[in-house]
Amino acid sequence: MSVLDSKVPKGPLKTKWTDYKNHIDLVNPANKRNIDVIVVGTGLAGGSAAATLAELGYNVKTFCYQDSPRRAHSIAAQGGINAAKNYQGDGDSTYRLFYDTVKGGDYRSREANVYRLAEVSANIIDQCVAQGVPFARDYGGLLDNRSFGGVLVSRTFYAKGQTGQQLLLGAYSAMNRQIARGKITPFNRHEMLDVVKVDGKARGIIARDLVTGEIERHSAHAVVIASGGYGNVYFLSTNAMGSNATAAWKIHKKGAFFANPCYTQIHPTCIPRSGDYQSKLTLMSESLRNDGRIWVPKNMDDVMAIREGKKKPTDLSEDERDYYLERRYPAFGNLVPRDVASRAAKERCDAGYGVNATGEAVYLDFAAAIKRYGIEQAKIHNITNASADKLYELGAAIVKAKYGNLFQMYEKIVDQDPYKTPMMIYPAVHYTMGGVWVDYNLMTTIPGCYAIGEANFSDHGANRLGASALMQGLADGYFVLPYTIGDYLSHDIRTGKIPTDTPEFDAAEKEVTDRINFFINNKGEHSVDYYHKKLGKIMWDECGMSRNAEGLKKAIEEISALRKDFWKNVNVPGTTTEYNEQLAKAGRVADFLELGELFAKDALVREESAGGHFREEHQTEDGEAKRLKEFQFVSAWEYKGEPKDAVLHKEELVYENIEVKERSYK
Amino acid sequence: MNLTLKIWRQTDANDKGKMVDYKVTEISEHMSFLEMMDVLNEQLINKGVEPIAFDHDCREGICGMCSMYINGEAHGPDRGVTTCQLHMRMFKDGDTITIEPFRAKAFPVIKDLVVDRSAFDRIQHAGGYISVNTSGNTQDANATLISKHAADEAMDAATCIGCGACVASCKNASAMLFVGAKVSQYALLPQGQVEAVDRVKNMVAQMDLEGFGNCTNTGACEVECPKGISLENIARMNREFLSANVKG
Numbered sequence: 001m002s003v004l005d006s007k008v009p010k011g012p013l014k015t016k017w018t019d020y021k022n023h024i025d026l027v028n029p030a031n032k033r034n035i036d037v038i039v040v041g042t043g044l045a046g047g048s049a050a051a052t053l054a055e056l057g058y059n060v061k062t063f064c065y066q067d068s069p070r071r072a073h074s075i076a077a078q079g080g081i082n083a084a085k086n087y088q089g090d091g092d093s094t095y096r097l098f099y100d101t102v103k104g105g106d107y108r109s110r111e112a113n114v115y116r117l118a119e120v121s122a123n124i125i126d127q128c129v130a131q132g133v134p135f136a137r138d139y140g141g142l143l144d145n146r147s148f149g150g151v152l153v154s155r156t157f158y159a160k161g162q163t164g165q166q167l168l169l170g171a172y173s174a175m176n177r178q179i180a181r182g183k184i185t186p187f188n189r190h191e192m193l194d195v196v197k198v199d200g201k202a203r204g205i206i207a208r209d210l211v212t213g214e215i216e217r218h219s220a221h222a223v224v225i226a227s228g229g230y231g232n233v234y235f236l237s238t239n240a241m242g243s244n245a246t247a248a249w250k251i252h253k254k255g256a257f258f259a260n261p262c263y264t265q266i267h268p269t270c271i272p273r274s275g276d277y278q279s280k281l282t283l284m285s286e287s288l289r290n291d292g293r294i295w296v297p298k299n300m301d302d303v304m305a306i307r308e309g310k311k312k313p314t315d316l317s318e319d320e321r322d323y324y325l326e327r328r329y330p331a332f333g334n335l336v337p338r339d340v341a342s343r344a345a346k347e348r349c350d351a352g353y354g355v356n357a358t359g360e361a362v363y364l365d366f367a368a369a370i371k372r373y374g375i376e377q378a379k380i381h382n383i384t385n386a387s388a389d390k391l392y393e394l395g396a397a398i399v400k401a402k403y404g405n406l407f408q409m410y411e412k413i414v415d416q417d418p419y420k421t422p423m424m425i426y427p428a429v430h431y432t433m434g435g436v437w438v439d440y441n442l443m444t445t446i447p448g449c450y451a452i453g454e455a456n457f458s459d460h461g462a463n464r465l466g467a468s469a470l471m472q473g474l475a476d477g478y479f480v481l482p483y484t485i486g487d488y489l490s491h492d493i494r495t496g497k498i499p500t501d502t503p504e505f506d507a508a509e510k511e512v513t514d515r516i517n518f519f520i521n522n523k524g525e526h527s528v529d530y531y532h533k534k535l536g537k538i539m540w541d542e543c544g545m546s547r548n549a550e551g552l553k554k555a556i557e558e559i560s561a562l563r564k565d566f567w568k569n570v571n572v573p574g575t576t577t578e579y580n581e582q583l584a585k586a587g588r589v590a591d592f593l594e595l596g597e598l599f600a601k602d603a604l605v606r607e608e609s610a611g612g613h614f615r616e617e618h619q620t621e622d623g624e625a626k627r628l629k630e631f632q633f634v635s636a637w638e639y640k641g642e643p644k645d646a647v648l649h650k651e652e653l654v655y656e657n658i659e660v661k662e663r664s665y666k
Numbered sequence: 667m668n669l670t671l672k673i674w675r676q677t678d679a680n681d682k683g684k685m686v687d688y689k690v691t692e693i694s695e696h697m698s699f700l701e702m703m704d705v706l707n708e709q710l711i712n713k714g715v716e717p718i719a720f721d722h723d724c725r726e727g728i729c730g731m732c733s734m735y736i737n738g739e740a741h742g743p744d745r746g747v748t749t750c751q752l753h754m755r756m757f758k759d760g761d762t763i764t765i766e767p768f769r770a771k772a773f774p775v776i777k778d779l780v781v782d783r784s785a786f787d788r789i790q791h792a793g794g795y796i797s798v799n800t801s802g803n804t805q806d807a808n809a810t811l812i813s814k815h816a817a818d819e820a821m822d823a824a825t826c827i828g829c830g831a832c833v834a835s836c837k838n839a840s841a842m843l844f845v846g847a848k849v850s851q852y853a854l855l856p857q858g859q860v861e862a863v864d865r866v867k868n869m870v871a872q873m874d875l876e877g878f879g880n881c882t883n884t885g886a887c888e889v890e891c892p893k894g895i896s897l898e899n900i901a902r903m904n905r906e907f908l909s910a911n912v913k914g
Contacts, residue, residue, distance in 0.1 A: 067784070076729065
C-alpha cells in the first residue's frame, strides 16, 4: 500500500483549516530569530512566502536566477486573479469557487486543499489592495471584476492586462521591506543545483552564482521550492526562456515524489508559431474570451481563399462563419475551460479549417464587442444617430481600455491591427498542473522540504481554471505555508545553526561540481538548444493536446535515446568560472530530458482522459474527455534511477463534499 | 536577410572591452531581435566562438530583463517596445546594426551586453513599499473607495518594468523616471500617504548614493521608455520631495 499520507485534517470541510490552524504548534517570536529558511524562486509563491516568513521573524534567504526578484515569470500573467468576494452579487461564494475549481480540474484535485484555497482567496485581494496594488476600479471607486473560463460568475480581479505584474510587484515590495530590515538576504543571479539532506531532512542547498560561477553552500532548517512549472520541457511554451524544472527535479531525485507530470495545460489563445527559429510562444490572455468570439470559416472554399490571400476574414458574412465554441457549448460558449477550448481548436484545424499558412490558427474576433460597446457608449453619452464610424470609435476605445496592452503586443508580433481584423490564435503550452507531491502542509516527501505555487501539484487537478494560478501562488505564500511550516519548525528551536562543513554538504557539492565540469570538458558536437528543440518536438508531437499509447511508447524510447546522445555529444562553450548561459542551460535541459520521459510514462499509465490529459482511446461519442473511476487517484512517482524505473504510488482522491459528475459545459 | 553586427564584447567587469564585427545570415523579417541573436549565437557556437552574453527572459516585454542599446537607442528603433519585442522587419537586408550594453556608471557591465542593475533594487529597498504585514488581517478591499482616475493613473506609473532604458537614454544617466514612477504610484493612492514623506526622501537619497545623475528635463527617458511612463511622474516626485523637505 501507499506510503503517501496527505495529512488532511479530520472534521467538516468548512472548518478544517480554521480548526487545524488552532491546533498546530507555533514557534515563539524569540525562537524564530534562530531559525533559517531558504526559498528558491521569487515569483508570486516564493516572493510572498519569503516576505511573510521574514515578517514572522524567520531568517530568510531567497534565490532566483534572474537579476532581480521582480522579474520572475509570474510577472507575465495577464488576465487576473480569482477571489470569492461576491462583490458583483452574482451568487459567488467560497463553496462555488471550490466547486468550480474541482470541476474545472476534472475531479483530480484534493478536496481539502482546494477548499482552503477558495477560503483564503478573498483575503488575498484585501492584502494586495493594502499593499498598493492598483486593481481596476469602476467609476464609483469600487473594485471591478471580469469573467474567466469555466465559471458563470464574475470573480476575477485585474489590473489592465498586467495583473501578474502588479501582484508580483506587490510581493516584491513586501520582500523589499524585509530586505531593508535585514530579514531577507536575496541571492539574485543564483541557481539552486541540489538540495542537501542531513538525517533525512532538507537542511540546505548547493547554489551556483551565475555571474562568477562560484559554487556555494547554504544551510537552513527548511527549504521551500517555489520554482514554477516545467512547461519548457516542450521547448516552445509561454514560459520565460529561463523557466526550468531543475530545483523541483533535484528534490525529486533526492526523495520528493513527483505527481501527475502528464497534467499540462495547453492554453487556447496564443499567437500561432511562424517559423523554426521561434524561441517562445506568446499568450493572449483568456480575459479576451470575455469579449472575443472564436470562429473559423464554415466552408472549405473560404478557408482556401483566406490562406491564399484572396479573401479577408472580414469579407465573410455571419452565415459563413462557424462559431464552433458557441455551437458546441451553448451554456459556456467562448468561456469554456482551457482544455476544452484548446481541443476544440485542434479539432477544427485537424479537420482542415485552420486559417493561416500552417493550417494551425483560428480567429478571435472583437468586431461584435466593439459594436456592442459602441452602442452602449453612445447611449451613455447621449449621442443620437451616431455614424458607424463614430460607434466604432466609441467601442474601440472601451476595448482599448480593457485590453490595450494585449492588442499592442499582438500588433507588434504579427504586424496586423486586431481592432480592424480578427486575431489569429492557436493553443500553446502554458502551465503545468502536475508537480512535486505535497501533503496538506505543502510538505514534500522529504521532511523539511516544501513545494508551493506552480511547483506543486495539489490544487488544479487535471486542468487549471483561468486566473487561479495567481490565486494559488499567493494563497500558498501569504496564507498557508507561513502557518504549516511553523508546525514543523517548532521542533527545531533547539537545533541551532546548521553547519555547512559536513560530509553531506561535501558530497552534494562534489556531485554538482562533477556535473558542471563534465559539461565544459565534453566538447561534443551539438549545442544545448539542439537537444532542447528535439525534446520539445517529441513532447509536442506525442504528449501534446492528444495522446495515445503507441505515441507515448515511441516518445519514451526516443527521449531515452536522445538523453544518451546528449550525455555523449553535448557541446558547452566557455568556462565554469564566468557568466555562462550555455552552461546553466545544459543543466536545465539535462533535467528536462529525464522529466520528459517520466511525463510520457505517466501519460501512458493513466489510461483515461482527464482535463488536459486527453487519451484518444478514451473519449465520448462527441469527442469529450472520458474519465474512469478507477483512475481517481494522484500518481506520485518515486525516483529510482532512470525514469523507466520510477515507482508509482497512488493517493486515492476522495470526494465527500462534491458529487463526481461527467464534466459538462454544454 | 544578411546583416553586419557591431557588438560590444567584454569578458568581465574589469576588461576594457571592444566592438567586434559579425556577419549573420538567413534572418527572417518575422524574427524578433533576440531570435536573430539566438541565430547568431548558434552560428558562433558551431564555429567554436564563444556566444554573446545578453540578458533576456520572458520575451514578451514585461519582465524587464532584456536591455541592449541598438543603433544608439535603448531597445532599438521601434517605440513602446522592449528589445525582445523589436522585430527584424524594422531593418533591411545589408544593414549594419550596432549593439551595445546599457551604459551608466551605476550599471557596471557584467559581460558583453549584460549589465548589473542591482542599484534599482537597492532604491526599492529604501522605500518602494507600504509597511503593511501580509498577515491577511487588513480591512476589506472595498472599504476605501479610490477614484477610477487615481487608480488608473497609479496603474500607469506602476507599469514600469525596471529595465533601465531611461537611465541608458539619459545623458546624465538619471534614474528619476524609474524612481518617480514608484513614488507616484504610492503618492496617487490613499494607502501610500502615511509613509509619503520618508519614502520620497529615502528613495531619492539612495538614488543619489548609487551614482545616478540628475534630471535636466531633456525628456529622452520618456521617449525611449518601452512602457510609456510619463515625465509627469518626475514632476510629481519633485513636488513630493519638496513638500517632504518642507514638512521635515
